[in-house]
Amino acid sequence: xxxxxxxxxxxxxxxxxxxxxxxxxxxxxxxxxxxxxxxxxxxxxxxxxxxxxxxxxxxxxxxxxxxxxxxxxxxxxxxxxxxxxxxxxxxxxxxxxxxxxxxxxxxxxxxxxxxxxxxxxxxxxxxxxxxxxxxxxxxxxxxxxxxxxxxxxxxxxxxxxxxxxxxxxxxxxxxxxxxxxxxxxxxxxxxxxxxxxxxxxxxxxxxxxxxxxxxxxxxxxxxx
Amino acid sequence: xxxxxxxxxxxxxxxxxxxxxxxxxxxxxxxxxxxxxxxxxxxxxxxxxxxxxxxxxxxxxxxxxxxxxxxxxxxxxxxxxxxxxxxxxxxxxxxxxxxxxxxxxxxxxxxxxxxxxxxxxxxxxxxxxxxxxxxxxxxxxxxxxxxxxxxxxxxxxxxxxxxxxxxxxxxxxxxxxxxxxxxxxxxxxxxxxxxxxxxxxxxxxxxxxxxxxxxxxxxxxxxx
DNA sequence: ATTCAGTGCATTGTATACAAAATGCGGAAG
DNA sequence: CTTCCGCATTTTGTATACAATGCACTGAAT
Numbered sequence: 360x361x362x363x364x365x366x367x368x369x370x371x372x373x374x375x376x377x378x379x380x381x382x383x384x385x386x387x388x389x390x391x392x393x394x395x396x397x398x399x400x401x402x403x404x405x406x407x408x409x410x411x412x413x414x415x416x417x418x419x420x421x422x423x424x425x426x427x428x429x430x431x432x433x434x435x436x437x438x439x440x441x442x443x444x445x446x447x448x449x450x451x452x453x454x455x456x457x458x459x460x461x462x463x464x465x466x467x468x469x470x471x472x473x474x475x476x477x478x479x480x481x482x483x484x485x486x487x488x489x490x491x492x493x494x495x496x497x498x499x500x501x502x503x504x505x506x507x508x509x510x511x512x513x514x515x516x517x518x519x520x521x522x523x524x525x526x527x528x529x530x531x532x533x534x535x536x537x538x539x540x541x542x543x544x545x546x547x548x549x550x551x552x553x554x555x556x557x558x559x560x561x562x563x564x565x566x567x568x569x570x571x572x573x574x575x576x577x578x579x580x581x582x583x
Numbered sequence: 584x585x586x587x588x589x590x591x592x593x594x595x596x597x598x599x600x601x602x603x604x605x606x607x608x609x610x611x612x613x614x615x616x617x618x619x620x621x622x623x624x625x626x627x628x629x630x631x632x633x634x635x636x637x638x639x640x641x642x643x644x645x646x647x648x649x650x651x652x653x654x655x656x657x658x659x660x661x662x663x664x665x666x667x668x669x670x671x672x673x674x675x676x677x678x679x680x681x682x683x684x685x686x687x688x689x690x691x692x693x694x695x696x697x698x699x700x701x702x703x704x705x706x707x708x709x710x711x712x713x714x715x716x717x718x719x720x721x722x723x724x725x726x727x728x729x730x731x732x733x734x735x736x737x738x739x740x741x742x743x744x745x746x747x748x749x750x751x752x753x754x755x756x757x758x759x760x761x762x763x764x765x766x767x768x769x770x771x772x773x774x775x776x777x778x779x780x781x782x783x784x785x786x787x788x789x790x791x792x793x794x795x796x797x798x799x800x801x802x803x804x805x806x807x
Numbered sequence: 808a809t810t811c812a813g814t815g816c817a818t819t820g821t822a823t824a825c826a827a828a829a830t831g832c833g834g835a836a837g
Numbered sequence: 838c839t840t841c842c843g844c845a846t847t848t849t850g851t852a853t854a855c856a857a858t859g860c861a862c863t864g865a866a867t
Contacts, residue, residue: 594828621817621818621819622818622819623817623818623819633819637819637820653819653820654818654819654820655818655819656818656819
């Protein structure tokens with residue numbers, strides 16, 4: 360049945376292409392916090408008209424990656440310490456919830472995937488590959504969420520994680536932190552295997568709490 | 584220093600006007616689930632061009648009130664039982680979190696406001712005013728969130744509540760349910776006054792759990 | 808009678824034109 | 838020298854025009 364990939368790049372509206380491009384640029388720091396996003400400039404740079412750019416920027420605004428002031432345009436979101444603490448507080452609660460539900464609902468297949476993600480993180484440490492580290496960590500947490508079977512929960516936590524991506528990646532540059540995270544991932548896997556929600560939740564709590572402290576520390580140093 | 588209200592209707596972009604209008608129409612059921620939202624039609628009806636309508640629809644999509652299919656337009660979101668359960672599951676977790684934090688952080692002024700909101704709910708029962716009931720209930724929960732001082736948390740929970748507004752209002756038509764809700768509001772206030780997080784959380788849990796059961800019940804009846 | 812191709816209409820996606828507001832600069836007045 | 842007004846420029850907000858796609862209807866062929 361020679362099912363061929365007639366994808367033809369599978370039509371994506373330009374607004375989504377622009378959206379993804381800009382998001383990537385923001386998350387990688389190519390577009391820095393505070394930088395203005397001017398429609399015409401971006402449109403020219405990307406070779407499209409203002410319309411898709413506008414729509415992409417609006418979408419980014421709702422994701423919390425840019426802030427807009429009426430009649431004054433958009434700029435890459437400056438995350439304050441207060442914002443960060445708020446996001447982390449909520450994220451912590453949601454990820455605890457996720458791991459609790461995952462304990463009850465995770466299938467064997469999903470568990471295997473999760474272990475693989477944890478291993479991929481270890482491998483990325485060995486290869487000293489920062490991008491892969493970020494992706495593996497992202498993936499690990501995302502898999503836990505997906506194991507809850509709750510798409511709503513997945514969507515929200517993914518969004519919160521995304522908002523902090525820029526800061527998490529700084530955290531991951533720290534070699535000691537990497538080792539800690541790696542150990543915690545493994546411990547979470549172990550707790551999940553035993554279906555021990557209490558334990559998993561506790562580990563995840565400190566897992567995120569540690570990151571939180573480290574990121575806030577970093578933010579303070581940067582701002583002074 | 585005669586600070587006067589030179590508000591002058593405080594310029595709002597048309598897209599936001601349209602957004603609010605459409606949202607209201609969806610929440611009140613004027614636009615029913617499944618109904619198609621066609622840009623030109625709406626633009627004509629509202630007396631604006633397609634541009635603000637498009638932008639409003641996109642915003643509604645990200646709020647979860649409409650769903651879009653590329654090249655096929657938007658329609659008012661059909662909420663399935665699965666969606667509802669997911670949203671309620673997350674909402675429950677977040678509101679528990681909120682009441683816990685509110686216990687620690689709520690100021691006296693905020694507590695007074697909360698009590699007033701609870702009284703307003705009671706008053707709306709006496710007046711048999713459905714709209715006021717919905718608004719008072721909304722307000723009550725929103726105040727608890729705001730008392731956490733966490734804007735991120737507020738934003739997310741408000742959004743989740745909004746997604747269910749249409750169904751909550753059905754629930755509020757039930758006179759027995761009203762009495763229950765009213766009592767629970769009062770009990771939550773009492774627990775918060777004692778700064779008893781455990782108790783407040785427990786009451787809030789059943790408060791939302793009850794609604795959940797009732798709404799799901801209703802949904803099932805509707806779908807058959 | 809049913810199915811498939813072709814055609815035309817309805818609707819979204821994108822580009823561009825025009826309007827209105829905000830910012831920055833320069834000059835004049837104090 | 839400073840401040841304030843006004844103009845020009847930049848940039849967003851809105852409208853409209855054009856392109857491309859999807860869908861329904863018609864008609865013919867099997």
